Amino acid sequence: MLEVRGINKSFGPVHVLRDVALTVRSGEVTALVGDNGAGKSTLVKCIGGIYPIDNGEILVDGKPVHIHSPRDAAGLGIEIVYQDLALCDNLDIVQNMFLGRERRRGIVLDEPSMEHLAEQTLASLSIRTVSSVRQAVASLSGGQRQTVAIAKAVLWNSRLVILDEPTAALGVAQTAQVLELVRRLADNGLAVVLISHNMNDVFAVSDRIAALYLGQMVAQVKTTEVTHAQVVELITSGKSGTIA
Amino acid sequence: MTRAKEILRTPTMVTFGALLLIIAAFSIMAPGLFNTPGNFLQLAQNVAILTVVSVGTTFVIITAGVDLSIPSGIVLGEVFAVHALEMVGGLDTQPGEVHIGYVFAALGGAILAGLSIGAINGIVVAYMKVPPLLATLGTLGAGLGVALILQNGVNTSTYALDPIGHGSWIAGVPNLIPIALIIVVAGYVLLHMAVFGRHTFAIGSNPEAARRVGINVERHLLKVYLIGGVTAGFAGFLSVAYFSTTSIGGHSTDNLQAVTAVALGGTSLFGGVGSIIGTLIGVWIPAVLKNGFVINGVQPYWQDVAVGLVLIVAVWLDQLRRRSRNRG
Ligand SMILES: Nc1ncnc2c1ncn2[C@@H]1O[C@H](COP(=O)(O)OP(=O)(O)OP(=O)(O)O)[C@@H](O)[C@H]1O
Ligand SMILES: [Mg+2]
Numbered sequence: 019m020l021e022v023r024g025i026n027k028s029f030g031p032v033h034v035l036r037d038v039a040l041t042v043r044s045g046e047v048t049a050l051v052g053d054n055g056a057g058k059s060t061l062v063k064c065i066g067g068i069y070p071i072d073n074g075e076i077l078v079d080g081k082p083v084h085i086h087s088p089r090d091a092a093g094l095g096i097e098i099v100y101q102d103l104a105l106c107d108n109l110d111i112v113q114n115m116f117l118g119r120e121r122r123r124g125i126v127l128d129e130p131s132m133e134h135l136a137e138q139t140l141a142s143l144s145i146r147t148v149s150s151v152r153q154a155v156a157s158l159s160g161g162q163r164q165t166v167a168i169a170k171a172v173l174w175n176s177r178l179v180i181l182d183e184p185t186a187a188l189g190v191a192q193t194a195q196v197l198e199l200v201r202r203l204a205d206n207g208l209a210v211v212l213i214s215h216n217m218n219d220v221f222a223v224s225d226r227i228a229a230l231y232l233g234q235m236v237a238q239v240k241t242t243e244v245t246h247a248q249v250v251e252l253i254t255s256g257k258s259g260t261i262a
Numbered sequence: 263m264t265r266a267k268e269i270l271r272t273p274t275m276v277t278f279g280a281l282l283l284i285i286a287a288f289s290i291m292a293p294g295l296f297n298t299p300g301n302f303l304q305l306a307q308n309v310a311i312l313t314v315v316s317v318g319t320t321f322v323i324i325t326a327g328v329d330l331s332i333p334s335g336i337v338l339g340e341v342f343a344v345h346a347l348e349m350v351g352g353l354d355t356q357p358g359e360v361h362i363g364y365v366f367a368a369l370g371g372a373i374l375a376g377l378s379i380g381a382i383n384g385i386v387v388a389y390m391k392v393p394p395l396l397a398t399l400g401t402l403g404a405g406l407g408v409a410l411i412l413q414n415g416v417n418t419s420t421y422a423l424d425p426i427g428h429g430s431w432i433a434g435v436p437n438l439i440p441i442a443l444i445i446v447v448a449g450y451v452l453l454h455m456a457v458f459g460r461h462t463f464a465i466g467s468n469p470e471a472a473r474r475v476g477i478n479v480e481r482h483l484l485k486v487y488l489i490g491g492v493t494a495g496f497a498g499f500l501s502v503a504y505f506s507t508t509s510i511g512g513h514s515t516d517n518l519q520a521v522t523a524v525a526l527g528g529t530s531l532f533g534g535v536g537s538i539i540g541t542l543i544g545v546w547i548p549a550v551l552k553n554g555f556v557i558n559g560v561q562p563y564w565q566d567v568a569v570g571l572v573l574i575v576a577v578w579l580d581q582l583r584r585r586s587r588n589r590g
Contacts, residue, residue: 066474068474087476088473088474088475088476089476092476100474102470104468104470104471104474105468105471106463106464106467106468106471106472106534107467107468107534108463108466108467108534108535109460109463109464109467109534113460113463113464117460117461117464117471117472117475117477118461118472118475118476118477119475120457120460122457125451125456126451126455126456127455127456127457127460
């Protein structure tokens with residue numbers, strides 16, 4: 019669904035991404051792994067239109083596309099759940115889910131229809147942990163906030179959802195819930211990219227694993243064809259003696 | 263949580279309760295003097311101009327900003343209004359004469375002044391990233407200076423705007439009251455019912471989140487400061503209409519009065535929280551206190567003391583709420 023070819027990105031003298039290539043397929047969870055500072059979040063922000071790329075190509079369904087802003091990415095059906103979530107604490111769940119894409123009737127906001135759609139989306143993802151969609155996001159737990167951020171991403175008939183460390187701050191039960199949700203997205207036919215440092219999570223839900231090492235893509239393999247130890251080796255040293 | 267506690271946690275309800283208490287107390291202390299329709303109409307007329315600028319200030323403060331340049335916006339609005347009148351030859355309109363063209367010329371001048379100072383504030387804050395406190399402190403001084411230069415330091419009087427400042431389109435109700443009410447309703451719709459207001463809250467809550475969903479944060483902030491400037495300029499127009507003269511040495515504490523009203527109304531100076539209705543209540547509390555003290559023969563200066571204390575308590579309550587929420 020999405021293909022990235024030869025992407026380079028520097029921040030001043032720091033060359034963060036070097037000729038990065040990545041292929042993401044619909045109906046699959048692709049795990050993006052790599053050590054702290056490997057460039058995972060930067061790659062995602064390039065795809066999401068937050069950072070301009072220095073050079074390289076992004077293709078959607080085989081066609082080259084230009085993404086200059088978050089709106090461009092959204093227009094292509096690409097939604098990103100960022101590491102810091104980027105929710106507005108003072109706004110409620112509905113307001114957050116529709117932020118920047120509010121529904122209107124004439125000049126005023128169409129609150130009932132937004133509320134209805136938000137509830138529908140949460141229900142379609144079998145999210146039952148939030149009692150009211152009119153709760154302020156500040157009052158939610160970490161896991162609930164994560165679910166809201168994910169629901170926000172799938173509200174828009176999105177085709178590719180990228181999640182940057184969605185389980186990093188969560189307890190065991192909430193992690194399981196979020197992973198289950200991630201799997202369900204892929205089973206519904208979406209392309210999913212999951213960034214995680216947790217090998218258990220990666221092996222639990224992913225179909226493929228892509229490993230970044232110091233800004234270079236060092237491997238893209240099927241999850242069933244590798245072991246924990248091999249992936250850890252890729253992350254820490256950029257190579258694995260046992261993978262060609 | 264019980265209903266009562268829920269209501270107590272809503273800042274607007276707390277200040278509204280305080281206002282009702284104050285009104286009740288003065289009504290008991292001075293029956294037949296304080297609680298008369300005439301007195302309330304007088305009060306509404308007195309607060310009309312402050313209400314207009316406070317609506318603009320509410321938008322600015324919800325973005326976690328502040329606009330200290332309100333006095334210069336008002337005074338420049340007055341000065342541009344009379345200069346516009348001079349250009350169209352309407353300055354010497356006699357009392358009783360009505361020339362709608364002159365009124366619109368003055369209005370145009372005042373709005374232009376407001377747009378100018380709002381645009382400067384917005385560009386400096388949003389694009390040059392100067393902290394709003396200092397940016398608007400700068401335009402406060404500079405704007406007042408320009409006003410004094412344009413006027414050579416003396417005021418200009420005119421009766422051309424009498425139809426606005428002294429008439430009653432609605433029998434018995436001074437015009438300033440419906441005018442302020444229109445601004446309040448417009449502000450309410452824009453802030454609480456339109457996309458614009460939603461984005462204003464979002465930017466005050468988490469500007470990065472707003473940017474991530476594709477909101478042009480800088481352009482939106484510019485528009486918010488334009489609203490602040492235009493309401494100040496319009497207030498200047500109303501001021502000339504009401505006092506029949508510019509007041510280049512006046513309005514010097516209008517910025518602090520507006521911030522006080524907005525904060526009393528439960529709008530958080532940290533951004534992301536606020537309401538137009540709260541601001542309306544916040545405008546009334548100081549005015550009612552002053553009026554009640556005068557009627558009861560208390561030195562009116564006690565109003566300043568009381569408002570100061572109420573303000574501190576209101577902001578302290580807001581802090582408590584934020585802390586308990588962050589812990590939760
Ligand atoms: N805006 C920026 N300006 C300068 N350098 C940056 C910027 N963003 C990221 N970097 C640098 O780019 C490198 C990669 O950062 P990135 O956040 O993409 O890593 P990551 O793989 O997501 O790490 P983590 O697992 O810790 O989230 C780091 O060395 C970081 O310091
Ligand atoms: Mg990261």
